[in-house]
Amino acid sequence: MKPSVKYAVIYRHRTEYPVTVMCNFFAVSRSGYYSFVNRLGKPIKDAELIEKISQQQRKCFDTYGYRRMWQWLKNNEGIYRNPKTILRIMKKYDLLSKIRRHRKWQQMGRQLHKYQNLLNRQFDAQRPNSKWVTDISYIQTKQGVLYLSMIRDLYDNSIVAYKTGTRQTVNLVLDTIRLAMKQEKKKIAAELQLHSDQGFQYTSREYFNLTKQYGITPSMSRRGNPYDNAMAENFFSILKTECIYRHKPATFSEANEMIDRYIYFYNQKRIQLKTGEPPLARRFSS
Secondary structure, eight states, X not given: OOHHHHHHHHHHTTTTSOHHHHHHHHTOOHHXXXXXXXXXXXXXXXXXXXXXXXXHHHHTTTOOOHHHHHHHIIIIIOOOOOHHHHHHHHHHTTOSOOOOOOOOOOOOSOOSOOOOOOSTTOXXXXXXXXXXXXXXXXXXXXTEEEEEEEEEETTTOOEEEEEEESSOOHHHHHHHHHHHHHHHTTTOOSSEEEEEOSOTTTTSHHHHHHHHHHTEEEEEOOTTOGGGGHHHHHHHHHHIIIIIHHHOXXXXXXXXXXXXXXXXXXXXXXXXXXXXXXXXXXXXXX
């Protein structure tokens, strides 16, 4: 806990416990506390707000920026403050998100089947299970590389299905599709598009046969245009910067546990700035 947050807690409870006792408990100086009090413009109101923001950041792995935190305070705590006020407080007390995003793009493999770019960067959908995007990324561990294949629904940006493996194979992709169809088979739209890049798994004969079997219409990014599949890449960027890069799993088992935990959090809890609610909230309310 940051010293500024400790000072805020002490101030909030100053009428219940001696300041000296609380300073000793939190291992901070009294002079630092009184300096904090003198600097605090609206001590009681801000102290309560600081504590709520600090608690929520711990729950969401320090991934909320000020806009997402503003949404959470408004929706869950009934606190209506100017977003810039939230930004000021989070900056002042070092409660901003601890992440930053960078991503390298790459292509690999030879083509057997090539499909038209039907999605054409239209990253929105009017109903669930009508537009999916898919991709594979890697998770570096001390034990080796773990590959993650996932499918994301553009209706609500939820993760429909995912699989991991220690090899980047066609079967990893096929198993992800089978899992998605098993989970959503009664809710699939009449025409389902599945968009991918030109990785060898997606140009394979097996991929062609499986999508045909399920009545899925493949869509494929143009060569050298990674932004055609930006929504798939976007999720991997979120996962890695908010979870993987910050905790650096040592083993495959640890990486799998982190992925399971984070995807549950992402689908069920993580507020989207565009909608003001988690991905699956829209699906359940539709």
